[in-house]
Every structure is written in C-alpha cells, then in structure tokens.
Amino acid sequence: MIITVRSITFYLFTFLFFFSPSLASEHDHKYEPDEHVILWVNKVGPYYNPQETYNYFILPFCHPDGHIEHRWGGLGEVLGGNELIDSQLDIKFKKNVDKTVVCELKLDASKATQFKDAIENSYWFEFFIDDLPLWGFVGEYRFDKNGENPKHMLYTNKNLIIKYNGNQIIHVNMTQDGAKPVEDGRVYELTYTVTWIPTDISFAKRFEVYLDYPFFEHQIHWFSIFNSFMMVIFLTGLVSMILMRTLRNDYAKYAREDDDLESLERDVSEECGWKLVHGDVFRPPRSLSLLSAFVGTGAQLAALIFLVIILAIVGMLYTGRGAIITTFIVCYALTSFIAGYVGGGMYSRNGGKNWIKSTVLTASLFPFLCFGIGFLLNIVAIFYGSLAAIPFGTMVVVFIIWAFISFPLALLGTVVGRNWNGAPNNPCRVKTIPRPIPEKKWYLTPTIISLMGGLLPFGSIFIEMYFVFTSFWNYKVYYVYGFMLLVFMILIIVTICVTIVGTYFLLNAENYHWQWTSFFSAASTAIYVYLYAIYYYRVKTKMTGLFQTSFYFGYTMMFCLGLGILCGAVGHLGSNLFVRRIYRNIKCD
Incomplete structure (x- = not known):
C-alpha cells in the first residue's frame, strides 16, 4: 500500500482534532424535514467471534451503484476494525418508506454456499444511522415440524424503525422478516421499510438504551466493591498493627542509652533479621536499566489508566466508536514524561551511568512488546482478510505519534528526573563486599x-x-x-x-x-x-x-x-x- 502525504496528513488531522464534537461526526446530528439520512453498513462476521469481522460486502449483498463512499472516523475507529460504507438507501428525515426493492439478487452455486456458510456460523452484521448502531443476523436455521431437515433461511426484508425528537434522531431499531430458503439459481428481492416515530426522550439520553443496567449494576457488583474495600481495611490494618509494632520494638533497642553496655552487647549478639542486611539493602539491583524501565513504564501506565478512567467518566467515551482507543493512545503519548522522570530518577539514584540506554528502554519497552504481539496478530488478520488487520497507513501514524511525541517526552522526563530526583540519598552506606545470603525455608x-x-x-x-x-x-x-x-x-x-x-x-x-x-x-x-x-x-x-x-x-x-x-x-x-x-x-x- 502506497502512503501519500495527503493520506498521512488526513490521519494526523483526525488524530489531533478527534475530541472536537463537530469533527467527531459528519454533521451536528440535526436534520431538516426530508433531509437525506445515511445508513452506513459496517461489518459482518461470526457472532461468537467478536474480532473476526469482515467487510459487509464480502457476502453477496446488493452493492451500491457507482462510486462507493467510505467514512473514516479516526485512528481509534480504524484500530477497532470499522469500515463504514454508504448503503445509498433512500432514507429521508421524518419520511416513512413503504416496502421498497433495493435490488434483485440471483444466487449461483458460489453465492448460495457463501450465505449457507454465513448462516451456519451465525453471521451478524452492524449498521449505523446517525452514529447509532443497528445489529442483525444474516439468516437463520429452520426445521420442519419433526425438528428435522434444517433449511438455511435468508432474511430479505429489513424494517427500520427510527424515533426522533424535534430535529434529532433519538433511537434506531431494526427487525427482519421475509426469510426464504437459500437455493442455487433462485432470485430474491431484497427490500426495506422505514418508519418514523416521535418520542419525548432527550438527545442526551439517547445512548442509554444500549446500556445493560441489570447486568452491570447487579447486586454482586456492589458486593464485590464492598468485599474489596474490606480487604483494603484488613490489609492496611495488618501492616499498621503487626509490622509497625514489630519495627517499633526494633527501634527501641537502638534508642537505648550507650551507658547500658551489657544490655546493648546482649541485644547486638541476639540481633537478626532485616537489621543485619543494612549494608547491602541499598546495593544496586541486577539489570538496573531494565528494572528502571519497567518501573518508569508502570508509573506511566498507572497515571494513564487513572486519566483515561476520569475522561471516560466525564466525557462518556463509550458512546463513540474507537473513542476509548484514541484516548488511550493520546494519553499514553502525553504521559510518557512520567515514565522518563520516574525511570531516569531511579536509574541515576542507583548509580547508573548509561542513561541513554535507560531512556530508550523506558520509551520503547511496552510499545514494542505490544507491537510484537500486534504484528503477529496482524499477519493472521491479513491472511483471513479481516477488518481487524491494521492498515499500513495507520501503523505509520502510530509510529509518528511515538517518535515525535512519546519518545521526546520520555527523553525530557529522563533529563528532569536525573537532575531533580537522581541524587543518591540512601539512609545506609553500602558495604564493599556483599553479605552471603543464608539458607532459609522454602516459603521465604x-x-x-x-x-x-x-x-x-x-x-x-x-x-x-x-x-x-x-x-x-x-x-x-x-x-x-x-x-x-x-x-x-x-x-x-x-x-x-x-x-x-x-x-x-x-x-x-x-x-x-x-x-x-x-x-x-x-x-x-x-x-x-x-x-x-x-x-x-x-x-x-x-x-x-x-x-x-x-x-x-x-x-x-x-x-x-x-x-x-x-x-x-x-x-x-x-x-x-x-x-x-x-x-x-x-x-x-
């Protein structure tokens, strides 16, 4: 695939302005009477395999006449495996449509086999009207009265039910009927109807119909939060009561006056445990640069998850296709400073000298691990011809984001961390010769x-x-x-x-x-x-x-x-x- 300057510019434009509501959709969700409303067809695939999705027209449905209009919604939408195509159905705002023929579909042996395989694998499809999703199955199995002789039945009619409030679309639904047996050489009329129904539901609440309140707000969900909260209280109490009490007794031995020489000598001779390793406990760990990169990246991920959750709560990101993915990528790039700061400071505090190596590891460790896994998955998706395959242009955009935003911020964070937080400040001096570690029981x-x-x-x-x-x-x-x-x-x-x-x-x-x-x-x-x-x-x-x-x-x-x-x-x-x-x-x- 040849990448042009124009295509890269388009992707970057979409990325930089994704959060603008006016650019998140093709219009402001307001329609005039009889204004054209586009039905976008998206993808099709086996119902029980959510990621195995294909272009809707991989099945021999009616193809739009002439030029096929695609809609690219942004980086997250592409990574989510979406490809919206204008169905070119004649749908106008508030105008009902009686049963209308889209096309006549004649099945040959190859097309009939495709539909039969799709029905056997419970293929479903996804449409969008005004950014609201519609789902349906390609067909169904039907048996005779004795429960035998199954037939592959193809749905030939789609009934679109659209609810509106004023000049805005609030809810969309679809039912299917006209199921007919899939047979070689048979001709089918694929039809659709449109029914407009007024509603008093506000535009702000139009997405609530897709939220499964009984499932997510089930009593067991609340109980799990309470159970986890009690675990926190128990553990913090355990640390405070047992450890602090033990440490306080240990501190008391060191706080005694030096004139009690006999007692002090006895305590020193009985000394054991964590106090004996004070000369080695701050010894730099093995593979310091790798551990610093892990810790820095982990600190970044913690800040990233917290930030994304807050944005999801405030901005209701679940209502937009690919919004969570785009937000994650943007926030990851912007929080790279944290990874560099934490990792660089830790590396310098422990005496690390090769800070360039530490910076490169910190900036590239997690992205390249994910890239390696994603590359293998992409090979599988390309082999299957799935929409889950990431286009080369999208890979270029993601790499540009990493190279020109994430990596420089990680480098800046490392420099700041080395200078502001990189001075050694160990409470105990590290001994020259490492202390031998004694044999202990297996559980220690x-x-x-x-x-x-x-x-x-x-x-x-x-x-x-x-x-x-x-x-x-x-x-x-x-x-x-x-x-x-x-x-x-x-x-x-x-x-x-x-x-x-x-x-x-x-x-x-x-x-x-x-x-x-x-x-x-x-x-x-x-x-x-x-x-x-x-x-x-x-x-x-x-x-x-x-x-x-x-x-x-x-x-x-x-x-x-x-x-x-x-x-x-x-x-x-x-x-x-x-x-x-x-x-x-x-x-x-």
Missing part, C-alpha cells in the same frame, strides 16, 4: 514470595475482571467507570500493602535482593489474570477457530503485560518507600 524464597504476592490483588479485582471481559468479548457496552475507578484504587492499595509485607519477610530472611522481588511479587497478579482468562475462554465463551483464539489470547497477553508492569511498578515504589523508612531510623554504622 523470592520465588514463593513473588508468586504469593499476586493472590490478594487478583482477589480484589476478580469480579470486576468478569464484567470487563464480558463487555469486551460479548458485545456489552462497559459504562460503569466509577466502579472501575474504585477497583483501580483498591488494587493499588492492596498491591502496595501485600508487597510491603512480602518485602519485610524477605529482609527478615536476610535476603537483600528485594528490588526485583518486590516488582515480581506485585506483577504476578497478571499471571492469575491470564489463568482466569484461560478459564473464561473455555467456560464462558463459544469462540472457535485460529483467528479468534489468537486474537483472544494475544489481546489478553497485551492487557496482562500492561497490568503486570503497572502493578510491579506500584509494588516496587511502595516497597522502596517502606525500606527507606525503616532503615532511616536505625544506627547503621
């Missing part, structure tokens, strides 16, 4: 602590994961972002508390390699989410085929990578504050 090893650390954070988001997965994989519009914000904050608090407890146990085992352990302890939450995704795929969905399976586990892997990096960074930063706090109050020399 870094591996076990890391694996156990993700259980409680996963438990705090378990119910919400069900609602998120269901909305993404089962055609439900997720709109309860207030719930998501609460669960996200609970996840952050639970992750910090659990990681602090795990770090304390590790240091008490005289193991000073807490940096990577604290990261993996929190990041292991993503492992349990991925295991839950496998269970959800097998039990809660009816997905089939290489295409949908690869997209399901590929998208889930992207999500879990982001979640793992986010939680790992939060856990590490929380443990870092905890470690500095406890070693600041002891006599290290």
